[in-house]
Amino acid sequence: xxxxxxxxxxxxxxxxxAGFAADLPAYPAPAMYDPVPVYNWTGFYVGGLIGGVNADxxxxxxxxxxxxxxxxxxxxxxxxxxxHQLNSNWAIGAEADISFQDIEGSSSRGSFExxxxxxxxxxxxxxxxxxxxxxxxxxxxxxxxxxVTGSGSGDDTIAGFTGGAGVEGKLNDxxxxxxxxxxxxxxxxxxxxxxxxxVGGSSNxxxxxxxxxxx
Numbered sequence: 001x002x003x004x005x006x007x008x009x010x011x012x013x014x015x016x017x018a019g020f021a022a023d024l025p026a027y028p029a030p031a032m033y034d035p036v037p038v039y040n041w042t043g044f045y046v047g048g049l050i051g052g053v054n055a056d057x058x059x060x061x062x063x064x065x066x067x068x069x070x071x072x073x074x075x076x077x078x079x080x081x082x083x084h085q086l087n088s089n090w091a092i093g094a095e096a097d098i099s100f101q102d103i104e105g106s107s108s109r110g111s112f113e114x115x116x117x118x119x120x121x122x123x124x125x126x127x128x129x130x131x132x133x134x135x136x137x138x139x140x141x142x143x144x145x146x147x148v149t150g151s152g153s154g155d156d157t158i159a160g161f162t163g164g165a166g167v168e169g170k171l172n173d174x175x176x177x178x179x180x181x182x183x184x185x186x187x188x189x190x191x192x193x194x195x196x197x198x199v200g201g202s203s204n205x206x207x208x209x210x211x212x213x214x215x
Contacts, residue, residue: 029048039130039170041083041091044215049180050076051208055103055114058188058201073102083132085156091132103204110148110193112200117142119162130170137163140184144191144200152194158194159179160185164206176215182206 054072077099085091098118105112118141126133140162147153166180188201 038088039127039173040085041093041127041132042085043175044080044082045076045212046080047210047212048076048078049097049099049208049210050074051095051180051206053101053103053204053206055105055186055202055204057105057112058203071103071105073104075101075206079201079210079212081123081212085127089127090124091127091134093134094120094122095136096120099208100180103202110146110198112114112198113145114142114186114202115145117204119182119184121162123166132168133166134168134174135163136180136182137161137167140182142184142186142188142204144186146191146193146198146200147196148193148196151196154162154191154193154198156189156191158187158189158201160187168210168212176212176214178210178212180208180210182208 051074052072054070055074056070077097079095079097081093081095083091083093096119100116101114103114119138121136121138123134123136127133139159141157141159143155143157145153145155162182162184163167164180164182166178168176168178170176182205184204184206186200186202186204188199190197190199192198193198
């Protein structure tokens with residue numbers, strides 16, 4: 001009798017529980033924890049850049065000072081580099097780039113132009129989330145053309161200091177975009193333009209954006 005009672009009670013409780021469960025509203029399953037992705041900057045990359053340049057000329061074309069003052073132009077080029085993630089918050093790297101630019105000045109006796117620039121730089125800084133905030137410094141090579149009326153033309157390439165800062169952000173595991181500022185010192189130096197000697201240099205401020213592909 002007792003055995004039959006327990007059996008009947010068990011069947012009744014099971015039936016009531018099943019019916020109650022059927023009447024319960026459906027709730028979505030709790031979401032799984034989805035951590036913020038951790039981006040690692042180690043590896044090689046290549047990319048392109050575009051921006052603007054402002055130059056403060058310090059030139060002297062013989063017998064007639066100039067061009068001096070400010071001149072602005074555009075810049076477009078390409079870059080290649082390597083980063084190494086030191087730990088979760090710090091990274092270092094090296095980058096080389098070459099860019100064409102349009103910086104021109106003139107005086108009554110001639111003209112002066114800086115038409116391309118290349119840099120080799122170290123960079124290092126702080127990484128967080130998907131961002132890399134860095135300082136950079138190295139050497140810049142600037143190509144200069146000059147033309148002097150009645151004397152001829154000439155060109156040379158001169159090395160100077162460059163330094164600046166930037167921020168780069170990962171768009172995904174393969175692509176990143178950066179915003180960068182560089183100061184470039186083009187030393188005063190003499191070179192021949194035909195039979196004349198031209199002394200020229202400038203202080204350049206470069207702002208540019210870049211897009212990189214990471215291997």
